[in-house]
Amino acid sequence: MPAHLTSVEPVRKSVTVPAAPQRAFELFTAHIQEWWPLATHSVGGSQAVGVAFGEGVGAAITEILADGTTSVWGTITDWEPPHRVAFTWHAGTPEAEATRVEVTFTAAGPASTVVRLVHSGWERRPDGAIVRDGYQAGWDPVVASFVAAAGTAG
């Protein structure tokens, strides 16, 4: 059914920022802690004290909790500064159920960059199979996201 299929289409976002791609890329990655809304966008909620974006393929995106423990949100799969970075996304879920996020940085002027984010991979299941009923796909990561948010909902 169309409604089912459309529900697993990638989430696509874009924002134009007043900076050259190099700066935009660095702020998105190395400086993520300066802008990421940890209070609402974390596994630990109020216990989350930081987030670190690794550098290079294989590096992790990691949430740091007040007690010193960490929670890995994903692993970098593509590292092409300052144009593109892609990573798996499994905040709060087993890595096998990871979805995928790709962010591209395209110059739109001397000091302007269009940042496009695509969050896909909802068809992925623990067994790696493509599901028949598309709408059921992505349930785990979305529920996990809910669980992450619920930690600070009160």
Next chain:
Amino acid sequence: METYEAVLEALGDRTRRQIVHRLRAGPSSVGELAAALPVSRPAVSQHLTVLRRSGLVRYEELGTRNVYRLDPAGLSELRAWLDGFWDAALDRYAERVRGAQPPGG
């Protein structure tokens, strides 16, 4: 009332999340769910009522069986939430970039 808040509330309970996970595999009757979970049949029925009101599951007759299955409507609410998740994150990012601009730059 198929609101995002209702979905959040519905999923705020571990047993209901377990029911949702069970239903991912396909439609199930109350009896089947109760047999698979460490809760009584009446309790499962109550949880299913909450899930149904949130839009996450719906009730239907499948042949001679009365079963519950996941409803895309509830997922749509969550998808909308996910949209908001990235909107909020990118808003903060854009604010940070603007703030990083040198004076006059």
